[in-house]
Every structure is written in C-alpha cells, then in structure tokens.
Amino acid sequence: MSDYVIIGAGGHAGVILDLLIARRENVLFLTDADPARHGSQLRGVSVTGSDDRLTGLDPTTVNIALGIGASGTDLPARLTTRRAIADDLRNRGYRLPSLIHPAATVSDGAVLDDGAQVMAGAIVQTGARIGHDVVVNTRAAVDHDCDIGDGAQIAPGATLGGNVQVGCDVWIGLGASVIQGVSIGNGAVIAAGAVVIDDIPAGARVAGVPAKDIH
Numbered sequence: 045m046s047d048y049v050i051i052g053a054g055g056h057a058g059v060i061l062d063l064l065i066a067r068r069e070n071v072l073f074l075t076d077a078d079p080a081r082h083g084s085q086l087r088g089v090s091v092t093g094s095d096d097r098l099t100g101l102d103p104t105t106v107n108i109a110l111g112i113g114a115s116g117t118d119l120p121a122r123l124t125t126r127r128a129i130a131d132d133l134r135n136r137g138y139r140l141p142s143l144i145h146p147a148a149t150v151s152d153g154a155v156l157d158d159g160a161q162v163m164a165g166a167i168v169q170t171g172a173r174i175g176h177d178v179v180v181n182t183r184a185a186v187d188h189d190c191d192i193g194d195g196a197q198i199a200p201g202a203t204l205g206g207n208v209q210v211g212c213d214v215w216i217g218l219g220a221s222v223i224q225g226v227s228i229g230n231g232a233v234i235a236a237g238a239v240v241i242d243d244i245p246a247g248a249r250v251a252g253v254p255a256k257d258i259h
C-alpha cells in the first residue's frame with residue numbers, strides 16, 4: 045500500500061479515488077484550486093485546501109495522482125495545462141505512477157509511461173504505448189501497437205484499431221472510432237461519435253461519419 049494525494053476534487057478525481065481505493069492504496073487527502081470545495085469530502089477523504097497543502101510532504105514517500113480531467117470548449121489547451129501541472133509536480137520531485145483500474149485489461153506487452161491512467165473496463169492491447177499523463181477512460185479500447193502521445197485523452201467508449209498513432213494533447217471524444225493505421229496530429233480534437241478513416245493533421249477539429257474538418 046502506498047500513500048497518495050489527489051490533485052483536483054471534481055468528477056475525474058472521484059473516479060481516480062475509486063481506482064486507488066480499488067487498488068487498496070491509501071489516499072491521504074485531495075486538493076482543489078476552488079476554495080468552495082475545501083472542507084468537503086469524497087468517499088470520506090477530505091479536500092483539505094489548494095496545492096500549497098503539498099508543502100512539507102516528502103516527495104519520496106508520497107505519490108501524486110492527477111485528478112483533473114478535461115472538459116469545455118477550449119480543448120486541447122486544457123490538456124496542455126493539465127500536462128504542465130503534472131510536469132511541475134515532477135520537477136518538484138513528486139512521482140506520478142501510472143494507474144490501472146483492477147477492472148481494466150492491459151496487456152503485459154503494452155508500455156505505460158508514468159502518469160498514464162487506465163480506467164475501469166478499458167482495454168490496452170499488446171505493443172501499445174500509453175504516454176505520460178494520458179487518460180484511457182472508462183471502457184475505451186486501444187488496440188495493438190497504438191502509440192498515444194503525452195497528455196492525450198481517450199474518452200469513455202472510444203475505440204482505436206491497431207497501430208493508430210495519436211499525437212500529444214489529442215482529445216478523442218466519447219464513443220469515437222478510429223480505424224487501424226491512422227495518424228492523428230498533436231492537439232487534434234475528435235468529436236464524440238466521429239468515425240475517423242483518414243489521417244488527421246495537427247490542430248484539426250473533426251466530427252461526423254466519416255469524420256470531416258469542422259473549423
């Protein structure tokens with residue numbers, strides 16, 4: 045059992061807290077930037093204050109779990125910000141271990157970089173690499189030999205075929221599908237329900253079946 049602090053106390057943090065409890069880890073407390081959340085509890089664990097609550101904690105004995113997800117219209121900027129928060133914590137000496145829910149299926153032949161999070165029901169097949177601070181969310185599927193760049197998020201129920209290359213800070217929306225062998229450039233946003241059958245350039249926003257540019 046390891047000690048953890050969760051950064052953020054919203055929806056994603058609740059799911060991360062469940063994951064850590066399911067893994068029988070010890071969650072000391074949560075922090076949140078919003079003072080309105082301070083003093084509240086999630087599953088009996090306190091939201092004690094903002095990130096200055098980390099001051100005085102020994103980074104060699106306490107792990108950090110990033111409990112901030114991403115939402116809103118300013119994706120992928122939020123993903124970039126989220127990754128910067130993680131990097132700042134690493135620069136301060138904290139460890140952000142990769143986290144796999146016990147009900148996820150992750151091949152021994154897959155590689156997870158630190159900070160990667162794989163939620164309940166997700167599947168990661170052999171040869172896949174899941175980059176730093178990536179979220180493979182509930183029931184998403186990342187098939188063989190996919191490469192998921194740092195900070196990307198695969199929303200619940202999204203499906204990637206084999207050998208899909210996903211850049212950094214890419215958002216793949218709820219239930220989207222990406223056929224095998226496609227490349228998606230850094231910072232692209234794939235809308236919920238889209239079906240991607242061609243390469244997507246960096247920074248593009250696509251939606252629909254088949255997915256088309258919506259800039």
Ligand code: JB3
Nearest residue numbers: 051052053054055056057075076077078095112113114115
């Ligand atoms: O769709 C799913 C399954 N999950 C979504 C997830 C990927 O993204 C979820 O439904 C939400 O859309 C979103 O979850 P998230 O990021 O937890 O959103 P929200 O419930 O708004 O909570 C974010 C919390 O992070 C807020 O309470 C912010 O105040 C807090 N926060 C933002 N920046 C921070 C910081 N907290 C700390 N400690 N430090 C920060 O720098």
